[in-house]
Amino acid sequence: MSTPIALGLDFGTESVRALFVDLKGNEVASAVAAYPHGQIIDTLPGTGEKIPANYAFQHPGDWIECSAQAVRDGLKAGGLKEDQIIGIGVDFTSCTMLPALKDGTPLCLVEQYAANMFSWPKLWKHHGAQKQTDRINELAHARNESFLPRYGGIIGLEWFFPKVYETLEKAPEIYRATEVWLEAGDWYVWQLVGGDATSLPRSTCQAGYKGMWHSQDGYPSKEFLKELHPELENIVAEKMPGQLLAPGKSAGGLTTEMAEKFGLKAGTPVSAAIIDAHAGVPGAGAAGAGVMVLVMGTSSCHMLNADSEQTVPGVAGIVEGGILPGYFGYETGQAAVGDAFDWLRRTLNQPNFDELTKGAAALPPGSEGVLCVDWMNGCRTPLMDGSVKGAFLGLTLSHGPAHMYRALMEGSAFGVRWIADILIENNVPVDSFVATGGLPHHNPLLVQIYADVLGKPILIHPSKQGPALGAAILGVLAADTDQQYFQSTTEAINTMAGVDANVPGREGRLVEPNAENHARYNEIYRRYRDAADWISGKK
Numbered sequence: 437m438s439t440p441i442a443l444g445l446d447f448g449t450e451s452v453r454a455l456f457v458d459l460k461g462n463e464v465a466s467a468v469a470a471y472p473h474g475q476i477i478d479t480l481p482g483t484g485e486k487i488p489a490n491y492a493f494q495h496p497g498d499w500i501e502c503s504a505q506a507v508r509d510g511l512k513a514g515g516l517k518e519d520q521i522i523g524i525g526v527d528f529t530s531c532t533m534l535p536a537l538k539d540g541t542p543l544c545l546v547e548q549y550a551a552n553m554f555s556w557p558k559l560w561k562h563h564g565a566q567k568q569t570d571r572i573n574e575l576a577h578a579r580n581e582s583f584l585p586r587y588g589g590i591i592g593l594e595w596f597f598p599k600v601y602e603t604l605e606k607a608p609e610i611y612r613a614t615e616v617w618l619e620a621g622d623w624y625v626w627q628l629v630g631g632d633a634t635s636l637p638r639s640t641c642q643a644g645y646k647g648m649w650h651s652q653d654g655y656p657s658k659e660f661l662k663e664l665h666p667e668l669e670n671i672v673a674e675k676m677p678g679q680l681l682a683p684g685k686s687a688g689g690l691t692t693e694m695a696e697k698f699g700l701k702a703g704t705p706v707s708a709a710i711i712d713a714h715a716g717v718p719g720a721g722a723a724g725a726g727v728m729v730l731v732m733g734t735s736s737c738h739m740l741n742a743d744s745e746q747t748v749p750g751v752a753g754i755v756e757g758g759i760l761p762g763y764f765g766y767e768t769g770q771a772a773v774g775d776a777f778d779w780l781r782r783t784l785n786q787p788n789f790d791e792l793t794k795g796a797a798a799l800p801p802g803s804e805g806v807l808c809v810d811w812m813n814g815c816r817t818p819l820m821d822g823s824v825k826g827a828f829l830g831l832t833l834s835h836g837p838a839h840m841y842r843a844l845m846e847g848s849a850f851g852v853r854w855i856a857d858i859l860i861e862n863n864v865p866v867d868s869f870v871a872t873g874g875l876p877h878h879n880p881l882l883v884q885i886y887a888d889v890l891g892k893p894i895l896i897h898p899s900k901q902g903p904a905l906g907a908a909i910l911g912v913l914a915a916d917t918d919q920q921y922f923q924s925t926t927e928a929i930n931t932m933a934g935v936d937a938n939v940p941g942r943e944g945r946l947v948e949p950n951a952e953n954h955a956r957y958n959e960i961y962r963r964y965r966d967a968a969d970w971i972s973g974k975k
Contacts, residue, residue, distance in 0.1 A: 441520045444908030447528040454506035455904035461932035465514025469506040471498035492559035496542045507698045518701040523915030525707045525907035527715035528621030529560045531646035535614035538633045554607035565602035569593045588751040593822035596647040621709030629688030636678035637687035639709040644755035681708035684913035707914035713737030719906030720897045721933040723926045726867035732875035737769040748862040750818030768855045772813035784837040795838025801956040805830040806839045808847035849889035850964040869894045872902030888953035896945040
């Protein structure tokens with residue numbers, strides 16, 4: 437009998453990865469396909485229209501074609517057969533969302549709407565809805581809406597309803613032509629499994645963290661939405677059809693058409709989608725409470741499961757069962773990490789990170805007086821404010837690129853410490869740290885700085901593809917309806933993603949903090965907090 441294989445599809449900002457793993461978590465094959473259109477941030481396809489600086493779109497065709505290419509390449513590289521693939525899991529950037537027709541056609545692919553930029557999928561980092569976000573928060577606070585405490589008292593700029601509301605105000609013709617508003621991850625799974633709009637699978641993870649949905653209360657009330665804008669009153673009933681499913685639940689089987697395109701077997705179970713960062717939690721082997729998983733990439737999300745729900749200022753979301761069943765999943769994060777590092781490299785005209793890293797490693801904690809507040813793309817946690825700006829302080833003519841780079845890494849680490857501190861202060865235990873994603877493996881200096889700032893060891897998970905591995909685990913769970921493979925979610929995570937010092941390739945690497953550096957960073961951290969208060973207008 438051929439070895440059962442799980443497929444995880446990991447959709448990032450620039451590309452999609454297909455990861456094939458066996459049921460012991462061994463990575464059998466993987467392949468990556470870059471989106472031909474990348475991030476659409478300069479000009480609109482087909483028209484050449486200039487896109488505003490804070491807007492960001494993607495092409496839905498890239499998601500289908502590139503994932504199909506990655507799957508075919510991975511099957512070939514691993515010598516795998518279609519009947520070995522037992523389940524498919526999907527993680528996706530969020531909130532990346534789009535307007536569509538009832539048959540699933542994205543509005544941007546309809547000729548009469550393609551020239552309007554608001555018909556295109558808005559990427560997670562699209563920041564065009566600041567005015568609408570401010571109005572949502574103002575009204576929610578005035579009405580004392582019950583959903584506010586679950587999001588730290590602030591609805592985020594990058595979320596679902598602000599982006600929909602933005603389209604309604606800036607391009608009402610697109611809003612009115614839209615028959616289905618949905619997350620890109622949900623749209624993608626819908627395309628894989630088919631069916632009409634009434635049964636399209638919507639992820640409770642995406643809905644809970646980015647769509648203000650609650651398992652008991654549902655979406656924001658009609659009364660709230662009507663007061664926000666009369667045309668929003670019935671949006672949930674009229675333009676948001678579908679069934680809500682938790683990640684790991686089967687959304688259906690792969691259609692014949694998609695099976696042929698991907699080189700897979702028709703009917704292969706597909707899991708409901710999960711947000712990419714959240715997939716990093718099972719992918720990092722975190723099956724219980726108190727483990728903060730640092731999913732570090734272009735941006736970073738820091739995920740934590742806890743046994744109880746507590747009110748935490750600035751948390752990006754608290755969703756019961758949002759990450760794993762039986763726990764309250766807390767989402768926090770930083771809006772620019774890898775993005776900020778690469779911005780600095782390009783700004784300083786450095787060909788790569790080699791010399792920058794070498795120079796930064798030779799500097800002492802504190803970067804010889806240079807301090808950075810790392811808000812180059814706004815602040816997620818704890819301020820949930822996309823409008824605040826980053827800053828470098830303390831620069832002199834004696835400082836160079838390495839000082840700025842180390843200061844930026846230190847600023848990123850201070851941001852993580854602030855997040856951990858605010859959780860602990862509000863009775864949410866943070867017992868340990870696990871790092872996953874691309875950055876921890878490519879930038880060991882960054883992880884050491886994080887450990888020194890936190891004063892805690894950080895386990896670098898052995899998988900360089902944590903979210904993709906998490907997605908693959910969810911694919912197994914979607915297929916394992918009769919517990920043929922695992923008796924529980926916990927067993928699946930521990931078996932497929934647990935760190936094991938006795939298994940080659942599964943050892944992980946523990947980065948211990950330097951006590952002397954930690955002591956020095958304690959004072960610098962206080963300066964960072966003072967600078968952050970000043971920049972954000974709190975002082």
